Amino acid sequence: MSAAPAFVVKGGRLVDATGVRSGDVVVGDDGSIVAVGPDLSAPETLDAAGCVVSPGFVDIHSHLREPGKEEAETVETGARGAAVGGYTCILAMPNTTPAIDSASVVREVLDLGRSAPCDVRTSGAITVGRAGSQLAPMAELAGLGVTLFTDDGAGVQDNLLMRRAMEYAAGLGVTLAQHCEDDALCGGGHMHEGEWSSRLGIAGQPAEAEELMVMRDIALARLTGAKLHFQHMSTAGSLAMIAGAKAAGLDITCESTTHHFTLTHANCATYDPVFKVNPPLRTDEDVAAVKAGIGNGTVDCIATDHAPHTPDDKIQPFDEAPPGMLGLETALALALTELDLEIEQIVGLLSWKPAAIIGADDRHGRPIAEGNPANLCVFDPDEEWTIDGAAMQSKSRNTPYAGRRVRGRVRHTILEGEAVVRNGEPTR
Amino acid sequence: MSDLLSISDLERADVEQLLDLTDHFVEVSARPIPKVPALRGKTVVSLFYEDSTRTRLSFETAAKRLSADTMNFSVSTSSVKKGESLRDTALTIEAMGIDCIVVRHKSAGVPWQLTRWVDAAVVNAGDGWHEHPTQALLDCYTLRQKRGSLDGMHIAIVGDVKHSRVARSDIAAFTKLGAEVTVVAPPTLLPPAIETYPVKVSHDLDAVLPSVDAVYLLRMQRERMTEALLPSLREYTSTYGLTVARAELLRDDATVMHPGPMNRGVEIDGDIADFDRSVIVDQVRNGVSVRMAVLFLLLGSGSDLHNAIPASESEERSA
Incomplete structure (x- = not known):
């Protein structure tokens, strides 16, 4: 029995891994795509004139703060912001309180996500409590569907423990992801060490603190054969090493965040902690390297590192405020505005490429074709708008882009056949 | 303003x-x-x-x-x-x-x-x-009082520049008023990207002292030892402290400055703090x-x- 047509996404330009073409998309009442082609009709119409219709985006780096820091974000508010940003799938980071390092917390996050307007998946911690001393029950968590493990917010400092984690992960077929920061070399730095940290009198952390751990992990990946993903790569040196490791045939992927290709350490000059983030905003040369890496394939996907913090937390002195900035509702626009790439390349970096890294490509990032799940994003690539933290769905307001003019805005987001965002507004 | x-x-x-x-x-x-x-x-x-x-x-x-x-x-x-x-x-x-x-x-x-x-x-x-802008202003005022103008003066700032708000403000103020500044410190106590500052850098105090019109000694904090920035205070004093012997290298009209509070016997010898070329009390006044x-x-x-x-x-x- 085939599904009945529910609505048609009409008049858009379809962009997916198979290419770019015009066409209408009919979505069925079972949540799947039932027809793709010219001049289709259905009981209801979603206007996509002038828009790109693409697979929904996948963010493999979202801090949803629940459990433990619900005043900053919840799974539901984070998911709603994600939907408004065009995402149909997000991966929660494990640095909650308690950490996502046990079956019970994994179940809690997945349960909270079930009613959310986005497919919420979760990573698991590599070590118990993200404390870096004992492996978390990775097999048990993998059994609940966790495909990516990270101690994000911190890197695994101990060389031997990281080796063991990689060996163990390889046996489970899961991916390890690393937040690369050598704590000792960071020395408690609050921004990139360089001309600006020096002038501002703020303790810095050198690019080499990230690069040392990238170097170590490439060596350990060679030793263990593990599948390794580098999170939020921010320096020219890191990307050069990753390009080399990929050329040598290692099973390595990496992401870069929107803020690492749009902002630099000079943004910290006002001492506004909204610009404090880990890894820190770097130099113009690093921004250029990140953009180049995105363009030439060294960078596999764009991630947000969406990190909500309450206004109270973000009005503290720069060195006392927590690191992190919002990202889910601005990533598409920043990519379209700041990256000089073809539209299908940008959509791929936001959609099917990250989906493949976390194994979400069973439902997300798939070609817009009959029979596939209707997880779609409809966006106007030319609409200009001004970013405003107060207008966001997130519980927090810590966007570093307030007041910035950008181009490209999500019109509709379709999750499993339901329009969870219509004309830019969440429907639930 | x-x-x-x-x-x-x-x-x-x-x-x-x-x-x-x-x-x-x-x-x-x-x-x-x-x-x-x-x-x-x-x-x-x-x-x-x-x-x-x-x-x-x-x-x-x-x-x-x-x-x-x-x-x-x-x-x-x-x-x-x-x-x-x-x-x-x-x-x-x-x-x-x-x-x-x-x-x-x-x-x-x-x-x-x-x-x-x-x-x-x-x-x-x-x-x-x-920064500590009023400290820099009082330092400039004191030098101007003593010398008439900072234009063309050569001033050495010695010690923990990296962690010093006094040094950052003084470098900005002294150079704005036309002085030439040399910072003298071991590399561990210099701020990152020192090459972007309008100063010369030296690691040899003895070589700098004969040419300066004023030497500005920064306070050395004891906790810097635990951060592996220096082996010991003793070694710091022997290489960067203004000892009586080292003060002999100063010109007769050179001025000695310190923002206080002083660690006598560490960055400055007690006898020098009190001698006539020192303007440390004028700074406070x-x-x-x-x-x-x-x-x-x-x-x-x-x-x-x-x-x-x-x-x-x-x-x-x-x-």
């Missing part, structure tokens, strides 16, 4: 204006009754999140000599201990109707944050490693007058200098 946050933000003319204004307050401070009505009715609050006796007393003395009311917000016994945020504290103080906040904080940038929340004038009395000038410039706007600072009673009588 509505706040004094840093020297880096100022133009040379701004610095010179403040130094010229200081002359008037040096004269006032020398009077038998060193008090003028310039800021009568104004309230200055000192908000010190870091222990400081000398700077706080200097500002309070300056405010009182200008007839301003002063309040001292003592962080250690206040609501801050109970977890009040910086912003709430600032808004609370401002709601009491104050005109100026003199702030010191261990975190760089706090004075900038305050200006976003309050209308009162904000004076930076030291923010972390960043001028500090009050410089801060009077800063407060007057920020709070006495529109008032005529001669009305604000009437000649002293004794002068009037003798006239």
Whole structure:
């Protein structure tokens, strides 16, 4: 029995891994795509004139703060912001309180996500409590569907423990992801060490603190054969090493965040902690390297590192405020505005490429074709708008882009056949 | 000017204006009754999140000599201990109707944050490693008093430049006024990207001393040893301390400066601190007058200098 047509996404330009073409998309009442082609009709119409219709985006780096820091974000508010940003799938980071390092917390996050307007998946911690001393029950968590493990917010400092984690992960077929920061070399730095940290009198952390751990992990990946993903790569040196490791045939992927290709350490000059983030905003040369890496394939996907913090937390002195900035509702626009790439390349970096890294490509990032799940994003690539933290769905307001003019805005987001965002507004 | 946050933000003319204004307050401070009505009715609050006796007393003395009311917000016994945020504290103080906040904080940038929340004038009395603008102004004033002008002077700043707000402000101020600055320190105590500063760098104090007009010794803090920045204080003193023997390398007319408090026997030998080429006491004395000038410039706007600072009673009588 085939599904009945529910609505048609009409008049858009379809962009997916198979290419770019015009066409209408009919979505069925079972949540799947039932027809793709010219001049289709259905009981209801979603206007996509002038828009790109693409697979929904996948963010493999979202801090949803629940459990433990619900005043900053919840799974539901984070998911709603994600939907408004065009995402149909997000991966929660494990640095909650308690950490996502046990079956019970994994179940809690997945349960909270079930009613959310986005497919919420979760990573698991590599070590118990993200404390870096004992492996978390990775097999048990993998059994609940966790495909990516990270101690994000911190890197695994101990060389031997990281080796063991990689060996163990390889046996489970899961991916390890690393937040690369050598704590000792960071020395408690609050921004990139360089001309600006020096002038501002703020303790810095050198690019080499990230690069040392990238170097170590490439060596350990060679030793263990593990599948390794580098999170939020921010320096020219890191990307050069990753390009080399990929050329040598290692099973390595990496992401870069929107803020690492749009902002630099000079943004910290006002001492506004909204610009404090880990890894820190770097130099113009690093921004250029990140953009180049995105363009030439060294960078596999764009991630947000969406990190909500309450206004109270973000009005503290720069060195006392927590690191992190919002990202889910601005990533598409920043990519379209700041990256000089073809539209299908940008959509791929936001959609099917990250989906493949976390194994979400069973439902997300798939070609817009009959029979596939209707997880779609409809966006106007030319609409200009001004970013405003107060207008966001997130519980927090810590966007570093307030007041910035950008181009490209999500019109509709379709999750499993339901329009969870219509004309830019969440429907639930 | 509505706040004094840093020297880096100022133009040379701004610095010179403040130094010229200081002359008037040096004269006032020398009077038998060193008090003028310039800021009568104004309230200055000192908000010190870091222990400081000398700077706080200097500002309070300056405010009182200008007839301003002063309040001292003592962080250690206040609501801050109970977890009040910086912003709430600032808004609370401002709601009491104050005109100026003199702030010191261990975190760089706090004075900038305050200006976003309050209308009162904000004076930076030291923010972390960043800046200490009134210290630099009093240093410039002291050098000008001694030498007439900083133009063409060669000044060595010696010691822990990396962690020093005094050094950052002094480098900016001295070079703005035309002096040449050489920073002398082991590489571990220099800030990152030192090549972007308008200074020369040396690791050899003995080589620098013969050519300087002034040597400025920074305070060496003991905790730097535990951070592996130095092997020992003894080694620091033997390589970068102004010992009696090393002071022989100075020209006869060279000036010795220190922001205080001194570690006698570490960065400066006790005998040198007290000798005639040292202006360390002048620095402290001028500090009050410089801060009077800063407060007057920020709070006495529109008032005529001669009305604000009437000649002293004794002068009037003798006239």
